[in-house]
Amino acid sequence: MKVGILQVGQVAPHVLAVVEDGLTKTFPDTSVSVIREPLPVPLNAFDKKRNQYNSTIILNEVRVYAAKSHDFHRVLGVVDVDIFTSGLNYVFGEAYTSGNAGLISLWRLKPEFYKDKPDMALYLLRAQKEAIHEVGHTLNVRHCPRSLCVMHFSNSIFDTDKKQNLLCDECYLQTAIAIANLG
Ligand SMILES: [Zn+2]
Ligand SMILES: [Zn+2]
Numbered sequence: 679m680k681v682g683i684l685q686v687g688q689v690a691p692h693v694l695a696v697v698e699d700g701l702t703k704t705f706p707d708t709s710v711s712v713i714r715e716p717l718p719v720p721l722n723a724f725d726k727k728r729n730q731y732n733s734t735i736i737l738n739e740v741r742v743y744a745a746k747s748h749d750f751h752r753v754l755g756v757v758d759v760d761i762f763t764s765g766l767n768y769v770f771g772e773a774y775t776s777g778n779a780g781l782i783s784l785w786r787l788k789p790e791f792y793k794d795k796p797d798m799a800l801y802l803l804r805a806q807k808e809a810i811h812e813v814g815h816t817l818n819v820r821h822c823p824r825s826l827c828v829m830h831f832s833n834s835i836f837d838t839d840k841k842q843n844l845l846c847d848e849c850y851l852q853t854a855i856a857i858a859n860l861g
Contacts, residue, residue, distance in 0.1 A: 679857045681710045681813065682750035684743060686736055686757040686781075687719040693784060693805055694756060700806030700843060701754070701813060704828075706854050717743060719759060733761035733772045733781060741779040751860050752816050754809060755781040770808045770832055773815035776856075780812030792835060804835070807843045817856035819849050 681701055683694055694712045701710045723735040736757060744753035761783045763769050770787070773780030787804040789797045810828045822829035825837075827846035832838040845853060 679705060679708045679860055680750045682753045683712045684740060684753050684755045685716040686755045689756050689758050696802040697805055697809045700810055704810050707857055730760045730762045733763045733769050737772050737779060737781040740781055744778040752813060753779050754813055758784045760785040771812040773812040775815050776818040777816050780816050782808040782812055803843060804838050807838055810843060814853060817853045819852045822846060822849050
């Protein structure tokens with residue numbers, strides 16, 4: 679599988695590198711690269727009342743980009759703005775199940791967001807987990823009941839911290855099958 683990492687707006691390069699590394703190590707037969715040109719954050723995604731961005735609108739832009747690009751099976755967008763989706767106060771990410779695109783937000787992964795002291799290692803580990811999780815969804819993997827599996831649903835940052843940056847055997851097998859079927 680070929681995965682492109684697409685920055686939407688400004689994202690720190692070392693974060694993209696760590697996400698790239700996490701995806702490469704997790705999925706079988708996979709090469710990952712960071713797309714050089716960022717996509718601007720779509721202005722119509724901003725919700726003034728909420729002071730947040732609509733995740734679905736941004737994800738759709740990533741999907742359109744992925745559909746036009748012939749270089750990648752999957753494109754993962756990375757934003758550093760606060761995102762929400764209808765019915766939820768915030769999300770760490772969103773993806774199309776069995777689709778070509780996923781999206782993660784770094785905004786709520788920073789320890790400072792929770793008034794904790796900065797911890798770069800923790801922040802990067804969280805970014806890896808969320809990235810693997812959303813790419814997993816694009817490979818038709820649903821939420822996993824095992825709380826340590828990276829495909830477990832994160833309702834809050836505590837769930838993200840509890841799970842590992844690894845797929846359980848069952849989820850791994852599912853991704854391996856989906857990747858083999860990409861041809
Ligand atoms: Zn999920
Ligand atoms: Zn699992």
